Amino acid sequence: MTKIIVRGGQRLTGTVRVSGAKNAVLPILAASLLATEGDSVICDVPLLDDVMTIQNVLASLGAQITYNNDKMRISAPLITSFEAPYELIRKMRASFLVMGPLLARIGKVRISLPGGCAIGTRPIDQHLKGFEAMGAEITLGQGFIEASTPTKLKGAKIYLDVASVGATENIMMAAALAQGTTTIENAAKEPEIVDLANYINAMGGKVRGAGTGMIRIEGVERMHGATHNVIPDRVEAGTYMIASAITGGDVFIEGAIADHLTPVISKLQEMGVEILESDNGIRVRAGMSLKAVDVKTLPHPGFPTDMQSQMMALLLASEGTSLVTETVFENRFMHVEEFQKMNANIKVDGRTAIVTGGSKLTGAKVCATDLRAGAALICAALRADGETEVTGLHHIDRGYVDITGKLASLGAQIYRVEAEAAVPVMAAKAAPAAEAVPFKREKEVAVLKVQPTWA
């Protein structure tokens, strides 16, 4: 079985570079479908399983894609299918983000209900409410959604019941090519929303107010390809901040943007971790004795749910009792049971976990129950006595570029075992591809030249 082995007890030191943000690049790649002319070049694209999934979705819809040296080139002058393949959509929640661009571009889409990490029921009612307000006719049945617009989508005033990241992004993309102006009230404010808006604007779109609760999108006739640099991954950066703090380390996280990490920085400082912010990154220095703090997850600019499990690992290494309250997803404490295998003292009461720090963590066989849980278990293992074996790596591979290599470069004793053969991490690093290669297409789709339904 593929696994990561960690021997705890090493203090991490040095510099680690943050990759492009998974949660920014996925909607950005989906938005590339909006351009009828010219290529888009997206820079700092992290080589992650989720990125491969979205590029396979785009390819199945007719986009041409090449990838070289962290740069992805996409052109989609012709959309050839309105059906996003089930086997790709079920793998990852963000693949549902092609719905908005397809509706805007060709007025028709058939897509299955999305999959992704099982951290809650994760409905898509707010996405659909937005599309309906813009004139889409939607039918649901047998796990699929079909939507079409007899004419172009029309600008509308949309109020989101919850400040959903995905719904804000999907509606923003649909509105970019709609007739008239759309406003999204109670919009999500995450940095990834701002990054998507910047890309849409570089493509000739007109989005204002991204990063606030009210976004205004003036629809345009046509959009073109554009070059865009993806923002650094704030969750990956936050994970290395925790990895440094939990080992009493001193690590410079190159590329991390402090403004994107304010709630994480503030909690670490309350715990007694020293944070030095600079223009090109964040230095995180800690001793072995940390204070307990309470944490409550909230939409941005609150404490990110995607950092909750890593933060819980750090609280296990603190002195005292902390309350961790998860308000964004109703089932995001699955890692607690895995931490308990490492001698963690945690009790869950509804949406709050009572974390009592101070007991010595011990190595164990544990399983990543979702993407961030996997990273959190690795963080705990860095502090634990003895060896920890982490399985369930398909979750971690969705969102972390070479986590074993990056941690090993900071002095962690960590390596990855592929199936039966143990490969020391330094030897496992493959040379970068020398020339542009198209990504593998998982499934060939029948070529069907799709014209807008209103053409």
Ligand SMILES: CC(=O)N[C@H]1[C@@H](OP(=O)(O)OP(=O)(O)OC[C@H]2O[C@@H](n3ccc(=O)[nH]c3=O)[C@H](O)[C@@H]2O)O[C@H](CO)[C@@H](O)[C@@H]1O
């Ligand atoms: C690819 C990506 O960017 N994923 C991120 C995105 O997920 P995602 O976009 O799926 O998360 P949302 O912001 O949509 O979800 C937030 C809350 O709203 C609820 N909801 C959402 C949509 C909807 O139509 N109806 C509804 O009730 C969800 O169940 C959840 O309780 O934001 C989450 C919250 O910051 C992060 O944890 C994910 O890492």
Ligand SMILES: C=C(OP(=O)(O)O)C(=O)O
């Ligand atoms: C929950 C996450 O991703 P997704 O929304 O793609 O499941 C995550 O990035 O932590």
